[in-house]
Amino acid sequence: MEDRNAVQDLMEAKLVAIFRGVPAEKAADVAKALKEGGVKFFEVCLNQSSRDIKGEFQKQFEAVKQVVGEDGYVGAGTVLTVEQVDFVKEMGGEMIVSPCTDENIIRRAKELGMVCIPGAMTPTEVHNAYVAGADVVKMYVVEEPHYIQMLKGPLGHIPLQITCNVSTETIPEFLKAGVKAFGTKAMLPDALVNAGDYAGIKEKAQKFVEAIKKAS
Numbered sequence: 218m219e220d221r222n223a224v225q226d227l228m229e230a231k232l233v234a235i236f237r238g239v240p241a242e243k244a245a246d247v248a249k250a251l252k253e254g255g256v257k258f259f260e261v262c263l264n265q266s267s268r269d270i271k272g273e274f275q276k277q278f279e280a281v282k283q284v285v286g287e288d289g290y291v292g293a294g295t296v297l298t299v300e301q302v303d304f305v306k307e308m309g310g311e312m313i314v315s316p317c318t319d320e321n322i323i324r325r326a327k328e329l330g331m332v333c334i335p336g337a338m339t340p341t342e343v344h345n346a347y348v349a350g351a352d353v354v355k356m357y358v359v360e361e362p363h364y365i366q367m368l369k370g371p372l373g374h375i376p377l378q379i380t381c382n383v384s385t386e387t388i389p390e391f392l393k394a395g396v397k398a399f400g401t402k403a404m405l406p407d408a409l410v411n412a413g414d415y416a417g418i419k420e421k422a423q424k425f426v427e428a429i430k431k432a433s
Contacts, residue, residue, distance in 0.1 A: 223290050223311055223332045224352045226257065228376065231392075231429050233258040233314075233400040234422070235294060235380070239410055241276035247405055248284040250415040254422025257289035260314050260400060265295055271304060278308055292332065294400075299325045306331060314400065316357050318342045320349040334378060334400075340368060347375045353398055355380060362387075362394035369395035385424050389432035401425070 227233070234256045239247050248259060261278045263270055274293065282291045292312025293305040302313055302325045313326040316336040326333035327350040336357035337343045346354045353376045359365060360382045368377070378398040379391060388399065404421045408414075 221287075226290070227332065227353065227398055230257045231398045231433065232256060232425060233260050233378070233398065234404055235260045235262065235400050235402040236277060236281065236405070237262040237294070237402055238407065239277065239405065241273070241280060243410060243413065244277045244280035245284050246413070246415050247410060247418060248281040250418040251404060251422045252285060252289065254404070254419040255426035256404070256422050258312070259285055259289060259291045260294040260312065261291065262294040263296060263301060265297060270301075275308065278305075278310070282309055290332070296322060298322070302326050302329065302331070314355065316355075318346040318349075318354075320345070323349040323351050326350075340372060343368065343372055343375055343377070347372075352376070353378045355400065357381070362390045362396075365391065365394040365396055385428040388425070388428045392429075392432045399425075399429070 234251050259281050261281055263274050267273045285291050290311045292310045294314040296313050296315045299321050302322055306329045312332040314334045315322055318335045318337045323333050323335055332352050334353045334355050335346045335351050336355045337346050343354050355378045358381055359379050376397040379396050380400040383399045383401040404425055405418050409417045
């Protein structure tokens with residue numbers, strides 16, 4: 218699908234599923250459940266504590282990518298180096314998400330034509346990330362919408378994503394405050410993943426997708 222616009226599609230879908238701690242052998246089934254629940258964006262996290270960061274990521278990523286295909290977008294989270302950006306691109310990743318603002322990572326991701334979502338907390342970090350080329354800036358630690366409302370005053374032109382305190386109950390409040398997208402692991406809690414309850418994961422995904430549609 219040559220005419221796909223990932224950023225535009227993200228602004229419409231507003232939801233990224235965060236794959237963190239999902240066993241590689243269950244990644245495909247989890248991705249299938251999320252996809253059937255309406256999720257289009259998938260963030261497979263690099264485990265920076267692993268003895269085999271690339272190997273562990275590759276197994277997860279390939280499983281998810283095969284399920285999602287051209288019906289959505291698959292990228293990487295917890296990206297901390299330019300080398301990892303290159304690796305994710307080689308794997309076929311379309312999105313780079315980081316917990317921090319590193320201008321080298323942002324620029325490299327954009328050079329490679331990837332969506333880039335760096336993490337930030339302060340107005341300075343948000344501004345610098347956007348100037349460096351970020352498509353969306355992830356507010357890494359935000360528990361309530363008031364801070365977003367304050368930021369949107371002077372920085373309303375910068376699309377913001379949040380990852381903390383994301384639930385079907387808080388989504389309407391954050392959207393009203395000006396949030397443009399959400400990244401969350403809440404659709405795939407460890408209990409459901411470990412039990413192989415893929416119907417439960419699909420149901421959770423459907424509830425998140427519906428909450429966004431209703432509040433948008």
